[in-house]
Amino acid sequence: xxxxxxxxxxxxxxxxxxxxxxxxxxxxxxxxxxxxxxxxxxxxxxxxxxxxxxxxxxxxxxxxxxxxxxxxxxxxxxx
Amino acid sequence: xxxxxxxxxxxxxxxxxxxxxxxxxxxxxxxxxxxxxxxxxxxxxxxxxxxxxxxxxxxxxxxxxxxxxxxxxxxxxxxxxxxxxxxxxxxxxxxxxxxxxxxxxxxxxxxxxxxxxxxxxxxxxxxxxxxxxxxxxxxxxxxxxxxxxxxxxxxxxxxxxxxxxxxxxxxxxxxxxxxxxxxxxxxxxxxxxxxxxxxxxxxxxxxxxxxxxxxxxxxxxxxxxxxxxxxxxxxxxxxxxxxxxxxxxxxxxxxxxxxxxxxxxxxxxxxxxxxxxxxxxxxxxxxxxxxxxxxxxxx
Numbered sequence: 424x425x426x427x428x429x430x431x432x433x434x435x436x437x438x439x440x441x442x443x444x445x446x447x448x449x450x451x452x453x454x455x456x457x458x459x460x461x462x463x464x465x466x467x468x469x470x471x472x473x474x475x476x477x478x479x480x481x482x483x484x485x486x487x488x489x490x491x492x493x494x495x496x497x498x499x500x501x502x
Numbered sequence: 503x504x505x506x507x508x509x510x511x512x513x514x515x516x517x518x519x520x521x522x523x524x525x526x527x528x529x530x531x532x533x534x535x536x537x538x539x540x541x542x543x544x545x546x547x548x549x550x551x552x553x554x555x556x557x558x559x560x561x562x563x564x565x566x567x568x569x570x571x572x573x574x575x576x577x578x579x580x581x582x583x584x585x586x587x588x589x590x591x592x593x594x595x596x597x598x599x600x601x602x603x604x605x606x607x608x609x610x611x612x613x614x615x616x617x618x619x620x621x622x623x624x625x626x627x628x629x630x631x632x633x634x635x636x637x638x639x640x641x642x643x644x645x646x647x648x649x650x651x652x653x654x655x656x657x658x659x660x661x662x663x664x665x666x667x668x669x670x671x672x673x674x675x676x677x678x679x680x681x682x683x684x685x686x687x688x689x690x691x692x693x694x695x696x697x698x699x700x701x702x703x704x705x706x707x708x709x710x711x712x713x714x715x716x717x718x719x720x721x722x723x724x725x726x727x728x729x730x731x732x733x734x735x736x737x738x739x740x741x742x743x744x745x746x747x748x749x750x751x752x753x754x755x756x757x758x759x760x761x762x763x764x765x766x767x768x769x770x771x772x773x774x775x776x777x778x779x780x781x782x783x784x785x786x787x788x789x790x791x792x793x794x795x796x797x798x799x800x801x
Contacts, residue, residue, distance in 0.1 A: 427678040
């Protein structure tokens with residue numbers, strides 16, 4: 424029964440990392456999950472799929488900023 | 503008519519309420535009088551035996567100035583802390599959830615165990631704010647979940663102790679585990695609410711309150727398991743699982759589903775169907791977690 428808060432934190436971190444790995448151009452566009460493909464109706468109903476795509480895009484954006492900070496701090500320049 | 507207010511508001515205030523926005527009884531005046539008398543220099547109100555050393559200490563002008571300066575500093579520090587703590591922990595919002603009294607707690611516990619006869623599940627509003635829990639049994643509160651959580655940990659320790667499996671770090675592990683499951687549930691439900699784009703007034707603290715109500719059933723189950731063995735545990739846990747399921751469905755239906763569906767009229771449509779599935783999933787997760795968190799305590 425070793426499900427502690429720390430393991431929850433680890434799992435959350437790994438999940439966020441996994442979402443950040445999904446490349447927009449190489450991968451998401453090919454399976455139809457790119458965010459510029461989903462802006463169809465501007466009605467009231469965004470739908471689950473477009474919400475999910477927006478979520479993935481925002482997580483990637485936030486992660487890019489954080490990753491950039493961490494990399495600059497440790498003097499490694501990737502991206 | 504589509505333009506009318508979507509929430510049912512009770513215009514008249516519930517009986518027995520003096521000030522609508524006052525959550526607790528005001529006892530500050532009596533306290534102030536007591537403090538004011540004690541702070542007066544010269545030891546007013548102190549027993550006469552210690553009057554003379556107090557008087558001589560206070561009569562010295564330097565030390566009386568020091569006392570005054572110290573009290574101003576303390577007051578300033580308190581102000582600073584009060585001003586800043588509201589930024590991190592919404593203290594005023596939290597106070598609302600703890601404005602309970604014994605009658606409310608009794609009625610709510612009864613409702614948690616036997617929700618089948620209760621008719622009206624809507625929270626009463628007053629001037630755009632929901633009424634404090636002490637005046638409406640449908641309002642969520644944090645007192646029962648907090649107390650139930652702590653009691654659950656104590657009962658878990660008791661159960662482990664009767665089976666010679668107890669050690670102090672196991673207690674911490676139980677607490678951490680239950681808290682982690684609660685956090686996971688809250689995050690999962692918030693995520694699903696975001697994905698289904700539900701416009702609801704269900705705040706995070708409300709959600710924590712609703713999800714904390716299952717600890718009551720868990721405590722009942724484990725205690726019965728301690729007294730009557732596995733049959734007692736399964737009976738009581740089964741009963742509490744069904745009650746919590748019904749309770750959650752009836753409460754969340756009003757918060758998540760559209761207003762028309764809440765009135766009892768079944769509304770078709772893909773969006774409402776998704777919301778109904780979400781409500782049922784949240785309610786179904788409660789019995790599962792109740793079983794998962796307690797079955798290893800009853801042998």
